[in-house]
Amino acid sequence: MPELTMPRRTLMLAAAGAATAIVSNPAAAAPEKPTRKPLPFDPKAVSWLSEKLLTNHFETNYSGAVNRLGAISAEFAGLDLAATPGYRINGLKREELIAWNSMILHETYFAGLVAKEAPSAPLAQTIERDFGSLDRWAAEFAAMGKALGGGSGWVILAWSRHDSRLVNTWASDHTMTLADSAPILALDMYEHAYQLDFGPKAAAYVDAFMQAVSWRNANVAFHRVAT
């Protein structure tokens, strides 16, 4: 490691000056604008959801979240924090978290709608370890989805870094993910995900998802976070 050539006091003064500059500068560097990922499938090729529903879901709900995230983050970066009331900071940060998680969870959900693929051996073995069997996992996941029918939210298969295990978690809105977990598979239970094709029959939508779900992205996500 090279030796520091600047005298200690000079370093301390420089650090103090930098800190003063940061505090007195009302605006932070603008964060990189988020970009939307294209749908990972042809919406015409999904047999159990219509092209219209999938296109609306992508263009309105997912893209809306990505656009909001960019706008909110840019607005926050431009705040003069000393002159900004707490309620505005709270509001922007709350909306940022909603949009951010909505973006991530929709990308996870759409990735499960590609052509059907089975769980990899390591993922299947970990599901058996943590849930008893793949059938038991599926029964829990589907029951949680049906329980959200008529309301809204997400069912998420996640890897808990804290407990080093897979868990099914419930979320009644985008913000309610398990701390220190990574989503592996997600089921969107907001009505916009199924109403156009299934009407109020949320249970039929859940059953169709469970029949058609692809583990392709889940296999990659699990390998990335858990091995």
Ligand SMILES: [Fe+2]
């Ligand atoms: Fe959605």
